[in-house]
Amino acid sequence: MPLETPARIVSELTARGYNAEREAVTLLADAPDTDAALDRALETLPDDALKLRATHVRDALETDGSERSLGDRSLADPAEPESTASPTSDTSVADSATAPDRANGSANTDPDPTVSTGNEPTESSDNATDSPAETKGVGADAAGEDGDIEEVSDGVDFERRATSREIDSDQLSVEIDGDMTGQSTGTGEYNDFVAVFRDRYERLSKQLRGRVNHRPTDALESLPGNEEAAIVGMVSDIRSTASGHWLIELEDTNGTFPTLVMKDRPIADLVAELLLDEVIAVEGTLADDGGILFVDSLHFPDIPRTHEPSTADRPVKAALISDVHVGSQEFKADAWHRFADWLHTDDAEGVEYLLIAGDMVEGVGVYPDQDEELDVIDVYDQYERFSEYLKEVPGDMEIVMIPGNHDAVRLAEPQPAFDSELRQTMSAHDARFTSNPSMVTIEGVSVLMYHGVSLDEVIAELPDEKASYDEPHKAMYHLLKKRHVAPQYGGHTRLAPEKQDYLIIDEVPDVFHAGHVHKLGYGKYHNVLTINSGCWQAQTDFQKSVNIDPDAGFAPIVDLETLELTVRSFG
Known part of the structure; x- marks a missing residue:
């Protein structure tokens, strides 16, 4: 019905x-x-x-006697799960058929599902997601720089049932900052590009000038040789010399200046993290003739290690998902039904917010031969279908949505929010629509929502050990480190020139939420809870051709009072 x-x-x-x-x-x-x-x-x-x-x-x-049977489906074709047992903290339920045997102990041959990975030896304790088939609980300090990850097995089959859970709408609080919808002024002319890069330089350089004794490029040119000096600049070129050293050309509003990182210096490893167009600071000594700066130290804008995240003043939670891709033949409707059903249960008590980080639908013409993999051909019909699925979510939840690269908005970032026609189509829950990216503050907890197209760029440019699709949160760490969600221009990420750079991370978020790469990953970087929430789409033929093995049907749940993270599996 x-x-x-x-x-x-x-x-x-x-x-x-x-x-x-x-x-x-x-x-x-x-x-x-x-x-x-x-x-x-x-x-x-x-x-x-x-x-x-x-x-x-x-x-x-x-x-x-007219109360609805909450197992009814509006769009489902599968039957109800055979198992109606609520999930437990110590039983892994692969599917409804095996649940009774596991409950009786006859099939439970798995080891103890609680696993501690130990402290990571890296700076930020990356805590990669090793087994996305299981639910994971991450304590407030567990994914941090000196904590552990606890893996807790959890059930995946739920039956919607009437509950007493109720959301007090008077307590819901959402504030949105950085929404550029309706603010676009770019015409694509040369002056627009100059304006956006100048704005980027000015704002990011302010975060670095207090850490080095910065001098403009034209002032460096007038200094005598062998002087100590520092410069804050935008990376305009990176190349290696015949001897294996690294020549980095930095640009400010006055000109450019060459800097050299010697291959035997400890900071040489940091060169592999650099992207064109990002803003950094370097310190060192000028050559004898003053024409080049030999670099002794290199600084990123970065997140302060002393960052203390804010928390809500009451027990309330948010579900963070992305990449639903309704309209694809591989959309996991069963997983979505289980997720929506779970939200109606007492087990989901306190989950009052749903944040969706883009790609509500599969879209049309996004990649070659996509039409062969579509279940719904017309993009507006896809949004109609998505709206029907969204109706399964409890109507009193507060929903915030940003667009992604498959959505019917402009591809260039920043992306404005959905237009009025699409908002009307998705109006069932009176959702909040904002641009990609946006800073969304929920009861005092700031969540930077970004769809994540630039992660392709980061993963392609950086070494595998620093960024990979298997550990997408590590790539997100680099965006935090650079204080910019899409630092490199002219590559995979389309950037729109505006009077100001809406992609800068001015304020440090408490949570950084992205998607796009269809892989689940999470951890903490300088106390910023960083989450890539996977997707709701099984592997397509196109994804298979580019070796993408998606993590589908996961819902990271953030406790806003403690910033503890639990990842629920519904796949």
Whole structure:
């Protein structure tokens, strides 16, 4: 039975002079006969009431026996899972068929599912995701620079059922910063590019000038040889010399200046992390003739090691997902149904926010021969279908969405939010729509949402040990280190010239959430919880051709009060 549109219910209530809680609207939309349920709820409402509450709707539904069977599906073709057991913290349930045997102990031959990986010897304790088939719990300090990761097996099959979970909409708090929707001024002319790069340099150089005794390039040219000097500049060229040293040309608003990193210096390894167009600072000694700077130290804008993340002042959680790809033949509808069903259970108590980091739909013409892998050919029909799936999510959850490279917005970053037509299509939950990227603050916890196209660039340019698709969070660490979500221009990432650079990470986020690469990964970098949330699409033929093995059906859940992370598997 198709789910009713909550927007129609709200409109009807408004026409009759009533307001309503979101959960009340969801319950009415889930009823077998929405109109009858609405009439019954209003009949039983006290005369002096102006707001329809979820308790009123439940009482009305229970009274006339019209409460909906919460196992019904609007778009599902699979049958209900055989197992209705709630997930436990010590039992791995691969599928409903094996659940009873494992519960009886006859098939449970797996080792103890709680595994400590130990401290990583690296600077930021990367904590790669070794086994994405299992649920993982990451404590507030567990993924940090001196903590462990605890792996906890969890069930994947859930049946939606009526619960007492209820969200107090008065406590929900979302603030959005950096939304450039409607602010685009770029025309693609030369002056626009000059403006955006000048803005990038000015803002990022301010974060570095306090750490070095910076001098402009034209001032360096007038200094005598053998002088100690420092420069803050944008990387305009990187090349190796015949002797294996590294020549890095830095540019500021006054000109360019060559710097040399000797191959035997400890900082030589940092050269492998550099990308063109990022802003760095170097210190060293000028050559005898003053024409080149021999580098002794190299600095990135970076996240302060002393960063202390903010937390919510009440127990509340957020689900972070991305890359849903509705419209693809490989969209994992079963996994989505299990996820949506779980959100209706007591086990999901406190999960009041859903943040989706782009690629709601598969799109059209994104890659070669994509039409052969589409289940829904028209992109607007894809959004209609996505909206139907979104209706399965509890109606009182606060949802925030940014676009991705498969969505029907401009490809160049920053990407403005969805236009009014698409917003109307996805209006069932009164979601918040903002640009890619955006800083979204939820009850005091700042979440930098970025779809993640530049991760392709980072992974392609940096050595495998520094960034790879298998550990996408490590690539995200480099974006934090550079304080820019897409530092290199002219490669895989399309960048739009604007009067200001909306891709700079001005403020340090508490959580950094991205997607795009379809791989699950998480960890902490200088106390910033960094999450790449995987996807909801099985491997396509195109992905197979480029060796992408996706991690599908995962939902990272962040406890905003503690910043503890739990990754739930619904695949």
